[in-house]
Amino acid sequence: MLLISACLAGVNCKYNGGSNEVDKIRKIAQEEKAILICPEQLGGLPTPRLPCEIVGGDGKKVLQGEAKVLDQNxxxxxxxxxxxxxETLKIAKLCGVQIAILKARSxxxxxxxxxxxxxxxxxxRxxxxxxxxLKENGIDVFTEEE
Ligand code: SF4
Known part of the structure; x- marks a missing residue:
């Protein structure tokens, strides 16, 4: 079972209301057993929304309370x-996911x-x-570019 960023399969969940559709990834989503997720929507953010970036570290630091995610304002x-x-991890565990293909640089x-x-x-980096x-919980994560 694969976990895939929904925007890569053509779902319009990107911050600007569009998608990041990649033909090859959409085909994988159609042909393999795959679950499409958008963590930002699962977290309760609206679409469209302001773009966000991590300030003061990376995702690991955010989870440790040492960095923040700020929007453009x-x-x-x-x-x-x-x-x-x-919530994404909960879905991954419920469905026995071991590999995720997620959008690069988000x-x-x-x-x-x-x-x-x-x-x-x-x-x-x-x-x-x-x-x-996901990585902390043993799930292998790849980007659509790998
Ligand atoms: S949170 Fe992930 S799935 Fe959702 S739009 Fe951003 S890159 Fe795509």
């Missing part, structure tokens, strides 16, 4: 991101590399909040 959205990660779904909190398109929590 500087509003703290950290609780929504933590709740979304927890503050929720990014794996290995995320935007650096400057909202300038710059990147830094680290995972998004959901990717970090």
């Amino acid at each position: 500087g509003r703290d959205q950290t609780p929504f991101f933590i709740k979304g990660a927890q 503050p929720s779904c990014g794996s290995g590399m995320i935007y650096d909190g400057s909202f300038q398109g710059r990147k830094k 680290g995972d998004g909040v959901t990717a970090a929590l």
Whole structure:
């Protein structure tokens, strides 16, 4: 069973109301046993919403209470991101997921590399909040680019 970022399969759950559809990922979602999730929606954020980035660390630091997720206006959205990660993990455990394919560089779904909190398109090493929590719980996370 695969866990897949819903926006990669064409679901319009991206912050701007669009998707990040990748043809190959949509086909995998159609052909394999897959669960589509959007941690930011699961956490209670609306769509569309302001873009968010992790400031002061990465997803692991957010889970440890040492970094925050802020929206473009500087509003703290950290609780929504933590709740979304927890709900995603709950779904993954309920369904016996061992592999996740998540959207690269997102503050929720990014794996290995995320935007650096400057909202300038710059990147830094680290995972998004959901990717970090899934990895902590033994789930292998890949981006759509891997
Ligand atoms: S939280 Fe993840 S699934 Fe939802 S729109 Fe962002 S990248 Fe896609």
